[in-house]
Amino acid sequence: MSDRSHVLPAPEGEYFENTRFAGLSILCGLIGLVGLVLSFIGAYRSPVQFSYSWLFGFFFFFTLCIGCLFWTIVHHVVDAEWSVVVRRQLENIALLLPVLGVLFLPIWFWRAYLYRWMDVPRGVDPLLDAKRGYLNWEFFLFRAVFFFVVLTVLAYLLRRFSVRQDHDGNPQFTIWMRKAAFVGLPLFALCLTFGAFDWVMSLNWHWFSTMWGPYIFAGTAGSSMALLILVTAALQRAGYLKDVVTIEHYHIMGKWLLAFTVFWAYIGFSQYMLYWYADIPEETQYYIVRNTESWNVLSWFLVIGRFFVPFAILLWRATKKNLTWLCTLAGWIVCMQLLDVYVIVLPALHGTGVHLSILDFLPLIGIGGTLAFFYLRIVGQTSLFPVRDPRLIESLRLTN
Amino acid sequence: MITPSGNRVYGMAAEYPSAASLYEAAKQVRDAGFKRWDVHSPFPIHGMDDAMGLGKSWLSAVVLVGGITGLLTAAVLEFGPSSYLYPVIVHGKPTNFWTVPAFFPIMFELTILFSAFTAFSTMLTMNFLPRWNHPMFNWERFKRVTNDGFFLVLEARDPRFSENEARELLERTGGRHITVVHEE
Numbered sequence: 001m002s003d004r005s006h007v008l009p010a011p012e013g014e015y016f017e018n019t020r021f022a023g024l025s026i027l028c029g030l031i032g033l034v035g036l037v038l039s040f041i042g043a044y045r046s047p048v049q050f051s052y053s054w055l056f057g058f059f060f061f062f063t064l065c066i067g068c069l070f071w072t073i074v075h076h077v078v079d080a081e082w083s084v085v086v087r088r089q090l091e092n093i094a095l096l097l098p099v100l101g102v103l104f105l106p107i108w109f110w111r112a113y114l115y116r117w118m119d120v121p122r123g124v125d126p127l128l129d130a131k132r133g134y135l136n137w138e139f140f141l142f143r144a145v146f147f148f149v150v151l152t153v154l155a156y157l158l159r160r161f162s163v164r165q166d167h168d169g170n171p172q173f174t175i176w177m178r179k180a181a182f183v184g185l186p187l188f189a190l191c192l193t194f195g196a197f198d199w200v201m202s203l204n205w206h207w208f209s210t211m212w213g214p215y216i217f218a219g220t221a222g223s224s225m226a227l228l229i230l231v232t233a234a235l236q237r238a239g240y241l242k243d244v245v246t247i248e249h250y251h252i253m254g255k256w257l258l259a260f261t262v263f264w265a266y267i268g269f270s271q272y273m274l275y276w277y278a279d280i281p282e283e284t285q286y287y288i289v290r291n292t293e294s295w296n297v298l299s300w301f302l303v304i305g306r307f308f309v310p311f312a313i314l315l316w317r318a319t320k321k322n323l324t325w326l327c328t329l330a331g332w333i334v335c336m337q338l339l340d341v342y343v344i345v346l347p348a349l350h351g352t353g354v355h356l357s358i359l360d361f362l363p364l365i366g367i368g369g370t371l372a373f374f375y376l377r378i379v380g381q382t383s384l385f386p387v388r389d390p391r392l393i394e395s396l397r398l399t400n
Numbered sequence: 401m402i403t404p405s406g407n408r409v410y411g412m413a414a415e416y417p418s419a420a421s422l423y424e425a426a427k428q429v430r431d432a433g434f435k436r437w438d439v440h441s442p443f444p445i446h447g448m449d450d451a452m453g454l455g456k457s458w459l460s461a462v463v464l465v466g467g468i469t470g471l472l473t474a475a476v477l478e479f480g481p482s483s484y485l486y487p488v489i490v491h492g493k494p495t496n497f498w499t500v501p502a503f504f505p506i507m508f509e510l511t512i513l514f515s516a517f518t519a520f521s522t523m524l525t526m527n528f529l530p531r532w533n534h535p536m537f538n539w540e541r542f543k544r545v546t547n548d549g550f551f552l553v554l555e556a557r558d559p560r561f562s563e564n565e566a567r568e569l570l571e572r573t574g575g576r577h578i579t580v581v582h583e584e
Contacts (some may be wrong), residue, residue, distance in 0.1 A: 269501070269504060272501065273501045273502070273504065273505075276501055277491065277493070277501070277502060279491070279492065317456070317460075398446075399446045399447030399450070400446065400447075
């Protein structure tokens with residue numbers, strides 16, 4: 001309703017004070033550094049466990065960051081109005097993807113422990129030989145580089161245009177961002193799907209799932225929306241965005257959380273049910289490992305915790321409009337994403353049951369601390385929301 | 401209320417120049433304490449529920465009941481024959497509760513189907529639809545409502561309704577072409 005726009009003037013930009021949170025930034029950096037150093041000490045003691053634990057930590061944060069890139073792209077593609085005020089945080093988190101590109105290096109160095117298919121000679125495994133055209137080291141490396149280059153360029157461009165619009169308010173940048181988003185949407189889908197194939201599905205190269213891309217995507221989109229809720233709420237708790245983000249925005253984010261809770265269950269169940277019903281050994285091996293021994297407990301916990309609990313709670317409008325409930329649920333969903341990635345990655349190593357190692361936590365803390373440190377560096381560089389976006393007023397005056 | 405010429409009065413209506421002015425007018429009418437009144441616009445206006453003081457619709461509660469009915473219908477229709485009346489082992493799957501993954505698609509779909517039917521029929525009932533005509537169509541200008549017209553009508557059955565007060569309120573909120581609308 002553009003004819004109400006004269007009522008509210010565009011606010012001045014709001015800036016995160018780096019100096020006020022310098023302590024927090026240094027603390028995150030230190031925690032990250034200590035986590036990384038301890039991880040690499042662990043890497044020399046038990047390289048196999050380290051490689052899987054690192055992949056677990058890396059892939060968890062990869063899904064969160066690429067999810068924020070997804071929401072930025074979707075914002076521009078569908079010409080969304082409500083999300084203008086929270087878009088800058090999505091752009092900031094998506095800009096952590098190049099950092100993750102550097103943190104991918106350990107997977108490269110320790111690849112021999114993770115991707116055993118790289119060492120199987122030709123002629124030994126006919127199933128693998130049939131897949132050699134895709135599963136070979138040169139192409140694997142090319143794809144990894146391609147993914148990170150594409151994702152970095154996309155994240156950088158979308159944020160760069162948005163920040164330049166902060167200075168002069170030129171609506172041309174909105175058009176450019178939309179064009180970049182249209183190119184970026186299929187590229188994002190390719191990167192996430194084949195990244196999921198390469199890094200986690202190929203841990204067991206006999207197994208395959210055509211649902212794998214959507215399954216990873218469902219968890220990615222849901223948990224990154226949960227992360228956005230937490231980041232926005234944290235910024236508000238710190239005194240920012242007070243008159244910018246209202247409960248109406250949280251209500252919409254809560255609706256997305258509910259939508260992707262259902263979508264995750266839909267995709268996860270579709271994958272499970274077809275394998276369960278067809279009962280072909282080549283396909284069921286993934287679930288046989290995860291639905292037996294102590295992994296079965298975690299699988300059940302995931303189904304209940306990632307779907308039934310958030311679904312039952314988020315179904316009510318009152319919980320989506322209550323910040324305490326919503327933040328609790330968002331935190332819970334991020335934890336469930338962590339569990340999801342854990343149940344995806346670690347059974348490939350410990351097929352006989354859950355085997356928690358201290359190394360499972362160290363890369364997680366190391367990567368998480370590093371990303372938090374870089375996020376706190378990035379967040380202060382620009383206004384906390386796009387000050388001169390043409391549709392800022394509509395977003396500020398949002399009502400459901 | 402009946403006019404001197406003997407026509408029953410439906411209410412007093414006014415036209416507004418924009419969605420925004422209709423929105424502001426609705427807030428004033430709500431605060432004036434009217435209960436029987438309505439707004440008409442070519443498209444849904446965000447926030448109009450609050451501006452009219454409507455509160456939460458009870459449609460969602462009815463739809464929840466419809467959805468649960470669909471879920472239970474599917475469960476009974478599947479478990480009844482497959483587990484009790486005529487249990488047959490198909491494809492090595494059990495006939496007890498743990499065959500439930502095979503039944504989920506039907507449960508899911510009947511939940512959606514029953515919810516959709518319930519939502520549709522309850523929506524019609526709540527809106528007193530279908531109906532042949534509406535008194536508002538007696539007003540020539542009202543035909544713009546599907547194009548670019550924004551209207552507000554105070555109904556005569558509202559206990560607070562009186563011709564002078566209604567006209568004064570509509571004028572104060574910026575209404576134009578204020579008109580008495582007849583029932584037939």
